[in-house]
Amino acid sequence: MSAATDERTSRARQVQSLLLAYPDERFARYLPLARRAAATLPDQVGAPLLRFADHAGRAPSAELAAEYVATFDHRRRCCPYLTYYAHGDTRKRGVALLRMKQTYTAAGWRLSDDELPDHLAVVLEFAAADPAAGTRLLTEHRAGLELLRLALRDAGAPWALVLESVSATLPALAGDEREAVMRLAAQGPPEEQVGLAPFAPPQFMPDPAGGPR
Numbered sequence: 001m002s003a004a005t006d007e008r009t010s011r012a013r014q015v016q017s018l019l020l021a022y023p024d025e026r027f028a029r030y031l032p033l034a035r036r037a038a039a040t041l042p043d044q045v046g047a048p049l050l051r052f053a054d055h056a057g058r059a060p061s062a063e064l065a066a067e068y069v070a071t072f073d074h075r076r077r078c079c080p081y082l083t084y085y086a087h088g089d090t091r092k093r094g095v096a097l098l099r100m101k102q103t104y105t106a107a108g109w110r111l112s113d114d115e116l117p118d119h120l121a122v123v124l125e126f127a128a129a130d131p132a133a134g135t136r137l138l139t140e141h142r143a144g145l146e147l148l149r150l151a152l153r154d155a156g157a158p159w160a161l162v163l164e165s166v167s168a169t170l171p172a173l174a175g176d177e178r179e180a181v182m183r184l185a186a187q188g189p190p191e192e193q194v195g196l197a198p199f200a201p202p203q204f205m206p207d208p209a210g211g212p213r
Helices: 003-020 025-038 043-058 061-073 082-087 091-106 120-129 131-140 142-154 160-168 175-187
Strands: none
Touching: 003 025, 003 043, 003 120, 003 131, 003 160, 025 043, 025 061, 043 160, 082 091, 082 142, 091 131, 120 131, 131 142, 142 160
16 A cells, blocks of 8 residues: 555544544534545545535534434344444453454553443544554454444445445455345344353443444
8 A cells, every 4th residue: 555545544534533533513614624535535545524524514413413413322133233243242352442442542542431342433433544454354344344334334324335446445255245234234233141241341341322423
């Protein structure tokens, strides 16, 4: 990857992270900056972000926030926590969360107390700061990302546009990844067996519906 390509990808992921965050009062302030940055990106990456930014700019703040909660908090299929797709609420997910946090720590990156390491907006923010490590994390969760994109599209949620942009920065789905998407869509994430306690502390085992980032 050339330095110019690396810089554009980092810029794209920063914009994607901003647009996937809960639309609080800061979101409105960042939106014009996100729109200007998106306009500098290749069309397949930037155009969906510009379409989403236009939608977000027209929507009243309270309505956009309510739509965010209805989409990501109340729809299990639209869970923004990436490890949930591969592991569900099992102790394997606890291990995955801890490893992800260790990846951030090794890169000198610290989470705030209210951030979980597998929220897509957090992963994208990290990927903007450390493209190589961030790309590995996103690629590891490629099937879950695709399932989230399809779920958002089927729900008619505008954030599907942001996922379309994310997918455009990653390699096309390989055969086994397509099979993983089909399996996840048909079966859903794995479930823990009765009687097994979570491996990770409770703060790293969020409700799959999640909450505002």
